[in-house]
Amino acid sequence: MIFQLYESSPGLLAVGVVLSLATVAVLTIRIWGDFVGNAILSTFNGGVLSTGRAAPGPQWQWPNGQFADKFLNGAARSEEWRKYGPVYRVWAGPKPEIVLTTPEDLKVFHTDSDKHTKPLDGNFGWFFDKVLGRCVGLLSLDEWKNMRRVVDPSFTHGASVKRISVTESDARAFVENLHTISNEGAEIAKTKGRFTVPAMAAFMKFPFIFTAEVVYGNMTEAEKEELWAIAEKRQALLPFFFKGSFYRTSYLKWFDRPAYNQLQEFLDSWAEFNTRMARSRREQGLPLPIVTYWDEYLQGNITLEQVTHTLDEMLFANLDVTTHVLTWAITLVADHENVKKELREEIEAHKDNLQEYITNVNTHLHRCYYESLRLRPIAVFSIGESAPSVKNFRGIHVKPNTMVLVDTYAINVRNPFWGPNSEEYDPNRFRNLKSTDLRYNLFVFGFGYRKCLGQYLAGHMVKAILVHLFSQYDVKIIDGRKGKADYDIDKTTWVPVADVTVELTKLQ
Template sequence: MYSAIAFLAAIAASIVFLTRRYNALSHLSTAYLHLRYPIKSADGKEGLPTLPFNWPNGQGNIEKYLRGRENSTKWGSQYGSIYRIWSGFHGEIILTTPNDIETVFRDSHTHLKANANDSGHYMYQLLGICLGLVSGQEWRSLRKATEAPFTRTATTTYVEGMMNHAKLHIASLCETKPEKWQLRPYADLRIYPFLALADILYGTISSELKARLLEIIPGRDSVFAHMMMGGVTRYPWAKYLPLKANREMRQFKQAWARWNDDAHAEAMNKVEKGECAPIIVMYQAVANGSISREALLQTLDEMLFANLDVSIGALAWSFVFIAAYPHVQARLLSELKTALVDPESTETYLMSQSNYLHHILLEGSRLRPVAAFSVAQACPTQRQVGTYNLPAGSKFVVDAHALNVRDPLWGPDNTTFRPERWAEGGVKRAKDVRYCYWRFGFGPRVCLGKYVVDLMMKALIVQVVRGWEVKLEDEKGGAWVWEEDTWALPPELRIACEKRRER
C-alpha cells in the first residue's frame, strides 16, 4: 500500500515540476480541448472565443471566483460578449448580455447543474450532492424535504425572533463601548446570521451545542479554502494521497455529521413540549428513503456555511454604502421612524420588497455581487446564441458584473450607488430587470433562502441605523475617504457606530 502511495506521490511531484518548468501540460491540454470540443459559428467559419487552459484548474476556481471581478472586465474586453473558459477540463460559456441570457435561461427549469459546479472531486465530497448542485428528481426530493422553513409565509413568523437576534448581536459588539463602537465588516457580522439560521433549522439549540457548532467553523473554512485552490485535489485519485486537505475533509465531515445527529436528538426531546423543528422533518425524509443522509448533511452545510458566507458579504457592503452616503442613511432613518410603530407594522415593513430599505439591498447587490460568476448549468437542447451554434449539454455561466453594472440599462450612472433607481421607470418591477440583474438566480431554481436572507439583513440594518449613526473610519478612528471604485474592503476599514440622540 505504501509503495502505491509513494508511486502516486512521485507522479504528482513530476506533474508539478513539468507544469512549473515548462507549462507543458497547459499547452497540451489547450490543444486537446480545442480539438475535442469545437464550437463554431452558424456558417462554420468562426470558432467560439476560448481562453487557453491553465493547468491544473483551467480558469476555476481561483480565476473565476477569487479574481472574478477583474477577470470579468479583462476577459470581456479581450474575448467579447460570449466566450468560453475551462473549469478543470469542463468548458463553460460565459454570458454577459440580457438577450443572450434570456435565450439560454428562458427554460431554466429544465437545466442540469454542473457536477459539483465543475470544481472537482474535492468539491464533490463537500457539496456535490447538496440542493443547489443537483437536478431532476434528486433536486425535487431534496427541495420537498427542506423547503418548508424558507417559504415567504414561514419567514413572516421569524420577524420577532430575528429582530431579537439582531439586538442581542449588536449588544455583544458594543458591550464595552455603548456610546461609540466600531463594526468590522465580515468579521463582526458572520456569527449573527449563522446562529439565527441555526435556530430556525434546529430550534433553539443549547449553549453546549452552540459552542460545538462554532468550533466547527475553522475546520470548514480550511476545507473550503483547499477546494478553492484546486490543484490535484480536483481529481478522484488524489483522495488516496496523504494530503492535509484529505485529512481535514474527513475530520470536518465526521464532526458535522455528529453535530447534526446530536442537534436532531435534542430537537426530538422537545417534541413532547409541542416544538417540531424543521430538522425533525428532514431526518424523517432520510428515514423513509426520500433523500440520502449525505445529501441532507451537504444541504445543511450549504445552508449554514456556503450560502451564508455569500449573504455576509452582501450585508457588509450594505453597511458600507449606508455609511458612505449620508443622504441615503438620512432617508432610511426617516422611513424607519415612520414605518416601525408596532410589531405588526414591523413585520409588514421587513417583508416588503418595495420600500427604501429593500432598494438599498438591491442596489448594494447590483454594484457588488459577491460572486462574479454564477454556478454553471447545462441546457438540454441546442441553442443559437449570437452567431454561434451551441450543442445540447453546453454549460453556461452568467457574468454578474457585466450584467449588474456594465449593462446599458443601468447607465449613465451605472457605477453610482443610488437606491432610488429601483422606484423609477424601467426598473420599478422585478420583471423589468429579469435578465438584466443577477442576485438569487432565475426561475424555479431561484435561491431557496432568499426571504430568510433578506430578513436577516434587514433586521440587523434596522437595529443599527435606528440606534446609531454610522460612518466610515479606519481601525484607529480616523475618517475613511470613500471612493466609488473601492471593490475589496480593506481589513482596516471600520463602520463607526455613534449613539443617536433624540432631538
C-alpha cells in the first residue's frame, strides 16, 4: 500500500512521513522532558534535604510544573493531591513549593514567622514581577516593615472605626441605587420594586471605589471613570500572569511584543495617574494617604515602584478578592432562610445604632461574614512564603528559603476541627469559638506575623453592604445554582467568584 502511494503521489507520502516523525519527536521530547526534568529538578532543586524522607507530590510537568493549575483549578487539584498525604510538593516553573494541609504543620512553620520572606515575583515570574513585584505584600524583613510604617496608619482598626459613618452611608446609598444597574433597567425596576442583578458585575465597583477614596480622598466622577478604565487595562493583563513558559521571563518582549507593549502602556498610565493624583491632592492641602506615600517617595524612603505596586495590590489585585468575598457573603446568606431571618431580625434590633453594630464582632452579622470567608476562601492555594530555617514536616526536612503554601480548603473545610458538617454554611459554629482556637484552623487574612492590610476596612465594607441589602430587600439567588449546595464560578478571574444572579424585591 505504501509502495502504491509512493508510485501514485510521492509528495503526499513525504509529507505524511515528515508529520509522523515530527509528532513522534514532539511526544518523545514532551515525555522525556517531563521525565528528565522531574529527575533533575527533584535531585538538584527539590527543596528538601536528604536527611529526611523524600517529598511526595505530582511530577514536574514541562514547562511550568503545576504553577497555573493550582490557581485556575484549585478546588479540583486540592482534592486530587490529597492522595500525596498531608505534606507534598508541587512546582512553580522550576521552583519547588511545599504544600501544608494541617494546623499542626502550620504551627511548626510559623514558629519563626517574623523572619519569613517571599520571593519578589511570588514565584509567578517576570510579567507578574513588573506589575506587583515591589508591593508591600511581597516585600520582606526591614523593607516590609518600612513600607507598612508608611501604609498602615489609614488602615488600622482605629482608622476603620473612625471612618464607619462614611462606610455606612456610602453602603446605604449604593444599595438604594442598585436598581439603576439592574438587568431590567432603572425605570422598570423602580416601578415594579423587583429586579435582578448579576452578582459579580453589580457588587464589584463599590469596594473598589470605596478603597480608592480612602487613599485619594473624594474623587470626581471623571477621576473615578479614569481609574476604572485603568482597572480594565489591568484586568486584561491577568491572563499573562498564568501563561507561564517565556511569560515567566523577560524574553517575553522578543516573543510577544504586543503583550509587552500592553504591559508598558498599563505601567505608564498607572504611574502617571498616581503622580497627578498626588500633586493635585497636595495642592489642595489635603492630608491624604496618597500625599504621604508621595512625600516618602520624594524623600527617598521608599521607591516609586513600591508605591505604585502597593496601590495596585490595594486596588487592582484586590478587586477580584473583595468582589469574591462580598458576592459569596450575599449568596450564602440569601440561600439560607433561617440565617437570613435571624440576620434581618438582628439588623432591625440595631437600626438605631447601625454603625456600632457593623463594627461589633460579636454578632450574627459578623458570624455570617466569617462563615462565608471560611467556606469560600479567596484562593485554594495561598501564594506562600519561606522560612530561613530547616522545617521538619512529618520527617520531610524542607530546606531554608523554600516556598511553603497552604491548602486553605484543607484548613478551613476538611480540617476535623470544623466537625462533620464542615461543608455546610452555619454561622452559629463561630458562636463559642475564641480567636486563639482559630489561629491555625482558619485561613482568612493570613497566618503568623504578616496579615492583610485591609482586613478591618474590608470587614466594615462587606458588613455595611449586607446590613443595607438584607434590610431593604428580600434577596434571592435565582440563577447560577449547581446542584443542591454548589454554584457556578466565574471563569474570567483568578479567584473563584460566585457567578449567580440575585433577585431583589423591595421590602415595605
